Amino acid sequence: MQKYIHYNKWSREVTGHSLEPSNYSISVSVDDINQFIKHGLENYIVYDNQVIRKDNIVRFNKESNLTEIKYGKNGTVQLNIFPEDNLIKVKIDFPINFIDNEQLDFVKFENPILQIYVNAKNRQELLGTLEIDLDNYFKTGKYEQDITKILSIVDVNNLVFKTKRCFKNYEYQIMEFKEKEKPLDRNLIDNQYHLELYVLHNVYDRLSNTIIVTNNIRYWQEFEHMLNDKIVISFVDKNNPTKLEHYISFTLNQLKKNETLSFNKPYGAILTNKTTHCNNNQLKIKYENTGN
Structure with a gap:
């Protein structure tokens, strides 16, 4: 049957x-x-x-036809255009429902290249293509593209974006530069940092050194909108921020449930005098490690 x-x-x-x-x-x-x-x-x-x-593989079924991306600010794939800086910045929600959550740290994309085509109203020619490597994006949490040449040809309000969808919802918006008062984060009234990182050294077995993440978050409501977002913390060279030594990833939900998270530090990873970069600017992070 x-x-x-x-x-x-x-x-x-x-x-x-x-x-x-x-x-x-x-x-x-x-x-x-x-x-x-x-x-x-x-x-x-x-x-x-x-x-x-x-498992740990994200598998998409990409549409065969091009779809025009609508204007808005709540896309699963969100394009934010900064005309004063001639930049497009892309934010993508982590596709957590596609994979086994226990394998979050080992996520890979079967087809990692996401393409978005840049056109203009009343013009036939292609003005440019955004090519986003999803494997790299979810390690760094960052993608931006200079569009100076494109904006020298067309007005920002006449841009049109198209893609063959593999995520549900794509949107774009034009960002205006206005100074806004930042809302108070109650977690930072008595603390400077939301998260604190340190390396726990095993003097008997260097292979067992562990990266510990603790939190000072009491008001989880401040992060309600991003509890399931993938947080990526990269350890990079202080003098060369593009030189990645190691990274860890987790969700705030995991930290909320467990209070403390631990990650094995690879034996070859040198985290002495490194600085950290997080893919979420809302989080304030303290990291000190002056000796491995």
């Missing part, structure tokens, strides 16, 4: 099963469904017409 597994078009997550098909379903045997239920339907995705268990 056959039944149908139903799944989300974008995240590919299995959403249920029934005797009737839907627009996003595949036919599987009852025996297979019973096995999926036994191990938890939430642990499976549908990809390439197969039900597979979530």
Whole structure:
């Protein structure tokens, strides 16, 4: 007997099963469904017409047709245009539903290059292409592109962006430069930092050195909007910020539940006199390590 597994078009997550098909379903045997239920339907995705268990690989089904990106500020993929600086900065929500959360630190993209095409209203020619390496983006949390040449040709208000979607929602907005009073973060009234990092040294076994992350966050409501975002903290050379020595990643939800997180420090990673970079500017981080 056959039944149908139903799944989300974008995240590919299995959403249920029934005797009737839907627009996003595949036919599987009852025996297979019973096995999926036994191990938890939430642990499976549908990809390439197969039900597979979530792992560390993000698998997208890219649309074949180009879609024009609408104007807004709440995109899963968000393009922010800074005309005074001639820059486009891109923010992408981490696709946490695509993978096994236990393998968050080892995430890879099967097809890591995300392309966004830059056009203009009433013009046929392609003005440029944004090529975002997702593997690199989610290590650094940063992508920006100089668009000086493009803005010398067309007005910023006439820009048009198109892509073959693999995320659900793409939006762009033009940023205006206005000085705004920053809201008070109650966590910083009595502390200078939200997070503190240090290396715990094992004098008997250097292979067992551990990076510890602790937090001073009492008011988690300040971070409610980003509890499931992937936080990436990179250890970089003080004199050369592009030289990456090591990085760790986690979500604030993990830190909220466990209070302290620990990560193995690779034996070859030299974290002495390094500085840290975080992909989220809201977090204030203290790191001191003067001796490995």
